Amino acid sequence: MKKTWGLQNSRSRMIALFIVDILSVILDSYLAIILRFKLDNIWVPAEYMYSVESYMVINVITTVVIFLVLNLYNRVWSYASINEMLAILGATMLSTVFQAFGFSLLYLQVPRSYYFFYFILLSITTIITRFSYRILHTMENGLKKSTRHSRNTIVIGAGEAGNMIIKELKSSKYLNQKVVCVIDDNPSKKGKYIHGIRIVGGRDKIQEAAKKYDAEEIILAIPSAGTKNTRDILRICNLTDCKLKILPGMYQLINDDVGVSNLREVSIEDLLGRDTIEIDMESVGQYVRNKRVLVTGGGGSIGSELCRQIASHNPKLLIIFDIYENNAYDIQQELVRKYPNLKLEVLIGSVRNTSRIESVMEHYRPDVVFHAAAHKHVPLMEDSPNEAIKNNVFGTYKTARAADKYGVKKFVLISTDKAVNPTNIMGASKRMCEMIVQTFSKYSRTEYVIVRFGNVLGSNGSVIPLFKKQMEAGGPVTVTHPDIIRYFMTIPEAVSLVLQAGAYAHGGEIFVLDMGEPVKIADLAKNLIRLSGYTLGVNMEIKYTGLRPGEKLYEELLTKEEGLQKTANNLIFIGKPLEFDEVHFLSQLQELEKAAMEESPDIKEKVADMISTYHIRPEDKKRDSEAFQELVSLGRISHEGPIVDEKHSGI
Template sequence: MILMVFDIICINLSIVIALALRFDFIIPSIYIQNYLNHIILTNIIVILCYYKMGLYCSIWRYASIEELGRVIISALIGTMSLFFVFGYYHTNMMTGFYIIFYLVNVLSIGGIRFTYRIGRRIKSKLYPKGLKRNNVLVIGAGKAGSIMIKEIKNNPDISKRAVAIIDDDKSKHNRKIHGVPVVGGRESIKETIRKMHIDEIVIAIPSASKQVIKEIFDICSSTKCKLKTLPGIYELINGEVNVQKIRDVRIEDLLGREQIEVDLKEICEYIEDEVILVTGGGGSIGSELCRQISKFKPKKLLILDIYENNAYDIQNELIRNNKDLDLEVIIASVRDRKRLENIFDEYRPKVVFHAAAHKHVPLMEHNPTEAIKNNVFGTRNVAELSDEYGVKRFVLISTDKAVNPTNIMGATKRLAEMIIQTLDKESDTEFVAVRFGNVLGSNGSVIPLFKRQIAEGGPITVTHKDVIRYFMTIPEAVQLVIQAGSMAKGGEIFVLDMGEPVKIVDLAENLIRLSGFEPYREVDISFTGLRPGEKLYEELLMEEEGLQATKHKKIFIGQPLNINRSYLDRELSVLSRILTMETTELVRPIMKKVVPTYKENTA
């Protein structure tokens, strides 16, 4: 209503000014009389044109080129309406009058709106609603950086102020983007942070490799600046770049690993239109397996898990995101052979991903019989039923801890590998195992633990300053598992390229910095000593297995070992009797006998 009142004033002023300019400020009385005779009708028609063109439905504090265009077109239509009104009543106002009226009207109604916006911006800078505006250093003087800076400057509700840009392209140095200077390359980052009191760094290079982000983080790690980034270009599905897309740099961004490429055609051939069973389907690896398998149009996806809450969560997610997916969630334990037999008989799966397992090393050291029941005999149940019911392919999710194990969990996973390798020799089912190291963000892994400890003010607990581990993100590990499954010939242990090993203490320090604190000063790191069964480092392959490359550069094959089936069956029978009698003191001696590479670590 306020804008309408101002526009009525502007319309009438524009008519008077147009008449005055057309007649050198000596307006003949006939024109003044004609104007006054039609003043009400003129205003109603022109305001109605403006209303229909949407001049009263925009939020003018955010006005841009689009709103300016609407003002120009609205004023043109309003002028044409004026021409027809005067023409209808045989009032000759001459062409020059309409041209001047149009120009004056554009300036007046547009000026009011954009003056309002400019006033809001000045007010927001002088009186910023009590918000502390963080000084932002933008890394990247390309299109993404330009969009980010423009949005930060135009939106007064964003508590940021872009003050400098870093770009390695020297041709952009000492130039400006939306008034913000490009001060230099990455070698200038620290000096710029110090001179311009930077609070926050935004990496606005969606096409940047993980290695580049890691290098930038290494430069910034000695500062207290909060580091944020735009997602990688493959994550920006719709191509949009805006402030809402900015996220904190995550620890997985610092692994320096590039996105994994998989052969979609090869994967589709063995998953599409087949019944797929995922045991442990509610867990970290199992649930991601279900997410990715669902994209390849299985005939039916079976999620089997003993823990109903996790199974319920992944069920809801898959139903929400895959309307056409034929999904069945089964609550059952891999230890219960009779229950499994009924499941195999009813659904007849053709591909089985076996991810159900106990995995926590310290817990399994104190509960060795449970680890054996689940990881060994649970695997045996699923594997033997896969053979009996004609499963085409069985993929065991294994671990680097199965190599020269020093703990009961690793020994049980190695024994699970041995079971499927012996079965493969006598079965039409292709049995394979996929072995990889730690996955970032999985249930019970170090990252969630470290984050909780930082939130509590520290200290972060690390077992040993020299302990190292291989890390991979859950999605990339699962992509490689599915890809490895497509390569199976039977009996192989596929070993995933985990990249460079990471020192856990470095991981802890980086996570503290990403959280905006300084290691050892604001958040301490405490070294607690290796727990029972833990190694300083993990291996991915035993010496006797050898290593063979595959067509996928991140997947290798350990050759099958010659394992005697009858000997293995005898030892498993002994283990079974021990579990029945609950004579736990005999568990480790038998495990050392059946898994010769198992060397107990009592550290």
């Protein structure tokens, strides 16, 4: 019923326009000749009036046909713009030209200036009749908006994207934003207007404008701005009480896909400090395409993203190896849906099990191995240090040894900035993983490489998901120390670095990402509170809980001894490996494995003997000793420790 009514309404409007145009042509023809002679203060000579009247029917028919051909009857005039204006002018010009040709053909005489007056009058009346739809539509939207609360909105960017956003906000009856001013850093635009909205100045005016106009929302519409520029603008916006939205990227403009629907909430990643890493996809594709690729820990945050990006490069076979079946199942189902032609194997097992990891290597013979399986949570590993050693150190050793034994071409270890001058057992265990890989790289045909990066935003157990859960529960948001700082990167960036490192690898390198400026966790918490719609000190608090066991105020990406060497990618560097006695290190590993399997209470001291840069804090020693004695008293562990499972151990 609604569809039928809409068609009838459309036909009625078309008929109305036909009638109006016929009347306009008749009226404009008479007015044009009258105006011409009124300028001379005389009445129109009879022969000229006769010419106009004689050609009137032909003129009306010709004009209506031209209007039909140029689609002046089937446009949506409620949204008329410059294109419609040009179409009208083209149609009225053709009508005038055809009339002049007809007069000449029929030997009808009129002054030459008559055609000028006729063109002007017909253009004016046609524009008025057509654009009246838009005027009425705008007035109707204005009345509707005035009856409900409109959010005062500042638009940053007076370019093409900003123009489109402002136009849509002003014209749509469904949006309740009112643009109160525009911000643009171009000094030549200051004081000018865009769609009737004044450009008040550059980014230095954001806070002042937000206060003056009582703004509730700020829209950043500069898709061409780089990451650093965007971050700097958003940091200023974050000092206001406004809700922030952003137009994602330059591709939106290229695809003419700019509009309110493309705006998204500002994420915490927008406020971090560097350009997004770009990798050479061709070089990555060369060593992954048509290769058998194994990802250990393939169900984790980094591992699953590795699987996604590897799958996009058409490997011959992708093998996901993980001890957690739920994680492995989730990534399996995702890849099956997205890449139906991908040859995929999902295997459950532990890298600590020598027989299992070697049987996988022997059966599938992978060309490339990405080793992402590890325990990573610093406080948990402080309480279970032997597990950190068993899983991280010896899981890596057994996987690296299997790679050498079964002819893997590339082996990529996922490491962490916590491996540099470690103050916790997790970082120390990862440093030992690096030493293991460096040792194998000297004596194996396999190309072993280490990739080291900082904290990953959005990964399981990372700070952002924790903060969000705390806010959902009503707070407070907990931060260990007001001065604690960390480097951050997104999961896709971390994985891009891993893949690129594999392409650069010749064996033994430690690849490090230039992660820009470190971020204060307290500032991160404050920004996230603001972006989530809370007000610090009003409906959300930050609580400082003190540094956790093994935690330090800042992380380093490279030791001084390692130095930096540039690569083809200016955001990726190579650290020079530290020198150490590999033979002595391997003999120490044998003793360490025995101690770990026996649940030694002195495991941290043994690790400190092997890693000169690892220093145990006195308070941690005391706490570990007390925890061990408590386990003994509860009967959960003996002083001798459990029996060692020889099948699953051994260097």
